[in-house]
Amino acid sequence: MAERHGAPLKFEVPNAECETGPVRETTDKMSEARQQGRGLIAGRAWRGIAGVLFALAAGAGAVLAVGPVVAVVCVLALALASGSVGWLAGERHREALQREIGDRSSELRRALSELEIAQAETVRRLSMAVEFRDEDTGAHIERIGRFSTLLAEQVGMEEDFCLRMVHAAPLHDVGKVAIPDAILLKPGKLTAEERAIVETHAEEGHRLLKGSSSAILDLAATIALSHHEKWDGSGYPRGVKGEAIPIEGRIVAIADVFDALTSDRVYRKAFPVEEAVAMMREERGRHFDPVLLDAFLEVLGSSGPDAREHVRADPIAVADSALETFVTALTRSDAEMAEGAVAQAIEDGVEALALPGEVIEPALRRLAELREHGEIDSERERAAIGIARRVLATLRRYTLGRQEEPQALARIDASIETVEALLERSVSEGEQRPREREHAADAQAVG
Numbered sequence: 001m002a003e004r005h006g007a008p009l010k011f012e013v014p015n016a017e018c019e020t021g022p023v024r025e026t027t028d029k030m031s032e033a034r035q036q037g038r039g040l041i042a043g044r045a046w047r048g049i050a051g052v053l054f055a056l057a058a059g060a061g062a063v064l065a066v067g068p069v070v071a072v073v074c075v076l077a078l079a080l081a082s083g084s085v086g087w088l089a090g091e092r093h094r095e096a097l098q099r100e101i102g103d104r105s106s107e108l109r110r111a112l113s114e115l116e117i118a119q120a121e122t123v124r125r126l127s128m129a130v131e132f133r134d135e136d137t138g139a140h141i142e143r144i145g146r147f148s149t150l151l152a153e154q155v156g157m158e159e160d161f162c163l164r165m166v167h168a169a170p171l172h173d174v175g176k177v178a179i180p181d182a183i184l185l186k187p188g189k190l191t192a193e194e195r196a197i198v199e200t201h202a203e204e205g206h207r208l209l210k211g212s213s214s215a216i217l218d219l220a221a222t223i224a225l226s227h228h229e230k231w232d233g234s235g236y237p238r239g240v241k242g243e244a245i246p247i248e249g250r251i252v253a254i255a256d257v258f259d260a261l262t263s264d265r266v267y268r269k270a271f272p273v274e275e276a277v278a279m280m281r282e283e284r285g286r287h288f289d290p291v292l293l294d295a296f297l298e299v300l301g302s303s304g305p306d307a308r309e310h311v312r313a314d315p316i317a318v319a320d321s322a323l324e325t326f327v328t329a330l331t332r333s334d335a336e337m338a339e340g341a342v343a344q345a346i347e348d349g350v351e352a353l354a355l356p357g358e359v360i361e362p363a364l365r366r367l368a369e370l371r372e373h374g375e376i377d378s379e380r381e382r383a384a385i386g387i388a389r390r391v392l393a394t395l396r397r398y399t400l401g402r403q404e405e406p407q408a409l410a411r412i413d414a415s416i417e418t419v420e421a422l423l424e425r426s427v428s429e430g431e432q433r434p435r436e437r438e439h440a441a442d443a444q445a446v447g
Helices: 021-064 068-134 139-154 159-171 174-178 192-199 201-209 215-226 247-261 273-282 290-303 315-331 335-347 352-372 378-401 406-446
Strands: none
Touching: 139 159, 139 247, 139 290, 159 215, 159 247, 174 201, 174 215, 192 201, 201 215, 215 247, 247 273, 247 290, 273 290, 315 335, 315 352, 315 378, 335 352, 335 378, 352 378, 352 406, 378 406
16 A cells, blocks of 8 residues: 555545535436446346246246147247247347447547548648738638637527537638739739639639538538628629628628738738727628627627637747648648648747748758658659748748848748759759669660
């Protein structure tokens, strides 16, 4: 027995008489349930034993019967007893089967929920890659998810709906992946033709997300299509009006506009919260559902203007995680995943200036080691270097747009030069190897 200061440690079970309130009530219910379960099992056991004894007695009577009538009665009794025993056995089997089916169904529902979240997470990474080009990295889509969920809860939407909004709302602008950078990042006013191209992102997002078996992605498809519609019917892409606009689209429209007004853009600085709220009030009943807008203002009053959960991880741990994800993206030649990893790292608190030295360049060194050990070929390495160069170019635009210190741009430019030198070397080595193989083949033929 474990001891402390010479006295034995005692593990005492609380006396049920000392329990009060919910604890006592829960204890009583558990005891009652156990007693009922034991009584049910005992009752079935005695019925089974009685059935068996009855069957044995009827069988003995049929064998020892002195007259045909008695024999017939005993045979009928035997059949009845056998049927009862069989029914009891069948009932136990059915209950066991029902329990197994229930357990399997619960596992299946849990697996489907996890799959839906994984699917939404995959598309969210793509959204982050898009926002990395256009917005404040992944912060915008995270705030939209949080604001939209708070608003849905405020107006009393069902719990399942609110849980799906957490994952679906951040995918609202995934269709921007189809918009060229020259238009998406243009610092000045868009022309009518350029604006028409930008507005296609709603239909593009819907096309990308629709038709999925995932309830989350199905909700996201509706949001992508409808979050730019307006209450008075003057929105796009289909000019839907009033309550004909799905409520999820009306919810995200409010969250999206508020966050856009209170965030910096390449063409303007953020509006103060009070000014943004005043501008949105003017659009009550025109752009926005008036009831939802009023509820949103209540959310702002209780949660504050920045509804993100302010949880910052250890920057070193975040950088390490980003490095692993970035390496995986490069080995898969997945450019969107690579950009998403960098965007997430910035959102989680890693300085953009630190990313070339802590994530991008170490990842390329890791790939060079993989190539030397024969785990990837030169072509895959060249594709990875090309993706790294693309990510650095995007990182440079992001840094330039935020007007960072000159040394930040200088560090990124130095990393771009390093990556371009690696790419040139890789291309040169790739051209040299076929010639070496030809020379070796010639030498073998001569030999």
